[in-house]
Amino acid sequence: MAQLPKLAGFPNEGSASGMYRINRLPIIVLIVIVVTCLLFYGLASQLLYFQSEPGIDEG
Structure with a gap:
């Protein structure tokens, strides 16, 4: 007998998870x-x- 191919669209035992x-x-x-x-x-x-703010010693 010919076996049907297992397609991804159909749930199979064990392959669904x-x-x-x-x-x-x-x-x-x-x-x-x-x-x-x-x-x-x-x-x-x-x-x-933080780099765009002037420092304490820069005025």
Whole structure:
């Protein structure tokens, strides 16, 4: 008898949890990238803000 191919659109036994894990991975990577960019932006803006203020000895 011919066996039907297991397609990604149809839930199969055992492969459904693996599919959810694969689909969750890009979301986790995207969150990590966004948090890292926000962290670098925050640190860079703080450094630029403190460098633009005149110091005590500059008058």
